[in-house]
Amino acid sequence: MDAHLRELRYFVATAEELTVTAAAARLFVSQPALSKQLRALERRLGFALFERLPRGLALTEQGSSLLPVARSMLEAWDRGYVEARALSHPHQLTVGMQTAVGRDLQRPAVQRFRERAPGWTVSLRLVGWDDPTAGLADGTSDVAFLWIPVPADDIATRVLVRESRWVALPVEHRLADRPDVPFASLLGEAFVALPAAAGVLRDFWLALDARSGRPPLIAAEATAADEVLELVSAGVGIALIAEGNAHLYERPGLTFRPVPDLAPAELAIAWRRDDPRDVIHTFIDSVGE
Structure with a gap:
């Protein structure tokens, strides 16, 4: 029975994290997609790799046996790919x-x-x-x-570089005339977010650590800085941005203000x-x- 490299990566990441949530974030895939792929692999293998527990996962005896083999295969492939690409x-x-x-x-x-x-x-x-x-x-x-x-x-x-986090606002926004903007005044605002695949980086630019458990309101997702700022300029939502990028990405219709009570970006x-x-x-x- 053959397994694809992607399936082996899914298996190894899940075996190391022992939760689908953490493994999905590490792999930049959604939880449902990862769960589906793992179950499909188990069906093709003919045995379970994981025992599903109330608070996570545990490797079965078969899963424990396969884990070092899968790790070795992935490591060998990654080394070979880097070397082959360097030859190209x-x-x-x-x-x-x-x-x-x-x-x-x-x-x-x-x-x-x-x-x-x-x-x-x-x-x-x-x-x-x-x-x-x-x-x-x-x-x-x-x-x-x-x-x-x-x-x-x-x-x-x-x-x-370490830089303060600023907020990008449409020029007509109610906070645009303030010299700086406390994050508490942004809690009710709709945000332009990075895609879910960005994982903890998405969380950082939504300042989840400063929300006291209050979930952000997501107006749209964007995969590039220019796309983020176009959505802000159009009034779809606001976005946090590094101070240096506020100067690099200046454009009509936007204003940038420091958010002094957030930890800096690196x-x-x-x-x-x-x-x-x-x-x-x-x-x-x-x-x-």
């Missing part, structure tokens, strides 16, 4: 981004990297918010500029912990300077 683009480093980087980080970093790694080129790619790892999870990016938190334990980060350079290539750390060090 032997001297190209792909840098993922979720938003424009700016902040005088990207340009000097690329320049220093080229001086230290002659013959290498840098390719920049913008990745939607539905992949909060900006391509690191599936290997399509080698390093990435990411906003923390990152919902993946196998990704290492180095914080580059922009980081990120990479896969198991990537052994020296060129990765050459780029990371180039950014760190």
